[in-house]
Amino acid sequence: MTNKARERLTHREKMVERRDKMLIHDRANERATVEEVFDQTTRMVVFDLLNSGILYEVNGAVSSGKEAKVYWATTKEGTDLAVKIYLTSSAEFKKGMLKYIEGDPRFKNIKRDTRSLMALWAQKEFRNLREASEAKVPVPKPIAVKSNVVVMEFIGKAGTPAPSLKEQPPKNPQRTYSLLITYIKRLYKKAKIVHGDLSEYNIMIWKGKPLIFDLSQSVSVEHPMAQFMLNRDIVNLNRFFSRLNVNVTPTEELHKLVVGK
Incomplete structure (x- = not known):
């Protein structure tokens, strides 16, 4: 095996290891809810954000609700970020969210399956944050959005909101x-x-x-x-x-x- 091929293999192995262990810093009692939040598709979304360099580490949850969990994350440079993950299992939330989407001229051709709605809801929050920020309203700065995951500025210090x-x-x-x-x-x-x-x-x-x-x-x-x-x-x-x-x-x-x- 050439050195270049060996380097590629080593890099791939490290990325897989990071994907599988990205919750290693979870706080007490968080592991019981990992599967609820990180279904296979969501795991791959977070992995893509890690692989792209937007995220470097994903730590424990700092807030939890019926519709979403917010995790403290960091960049490679140590900058704090918030990762908000909308739960694709939240059927009750799905029923109530349509009234906030339907009638909004910014969003059309709405797909009603749960994953599509959660992805649209994440896009909606990202856009609202961006438009508010542009209007000089103090809000968390939006960083990235992918599927049901929104990455934004962490308001607080060292994982404490x-x-x-x-x-x-x-x-x-x-x-x-x-x-x-x-x-x-x-x-x-x-x-x-x-x-x-x-x-x-x-x-x-x-x-x-x-x-x-x-x-x-x-x-x-x-x-x-x-x-x-x-x-x-x-x-x-x-x-x-x-x-x-x-x-x-x-x-x-x-x-x-x-x-x-």
Whole structure:
């Protein structure tokens, strides 16, 4: 065997080993759920991301929900990334997600099988993150999307996510509220989207300022439910900040201010 052929074989063996052991850093109690998240197709998607150099290591899960798990990963240079994997086994989630896709002019010719829907949902989050970022709204920077996997900036340090508003109320609630209203306006006016599920649970405090995450359900302002969802976002923010003694703008007035009517 030539040296070149031996090098190719060694490289291939190492990549296979990385694929099979990429969860070696899993935190306690994570291995019981590995098969649920990493079905064979998803394993190959993550392997492709490793092989392409987008990811170098995939570590333990940092958050877990009915529809997705988020893993802490790193690049070869040591940069932290978040890998969000939508569960293809989430039949209950599939039933509810269609209302956020149908009616959004950005997405047409929708395939309704579970894997196609999850891939579309991942594409939707990636696009929403990109459009929000371009509108100067603080969100995790989108890095890559493939099938049901979204790679984005990790908000936090060394695998520990930044706290949400629910976990750690802001030191200056009035300023935080004002910034969030500015971000909602930018989402609507510049990105042309509505978050749709904004609350203290999906706003982080990072470097002293609020940062919005979980944009998978966000819809175009042209979506039939856009105004209802915008109103719900405002109600949620006003409810939370009222408890912190912030002088909030009345919901109807704020709604008009955002949409410019």
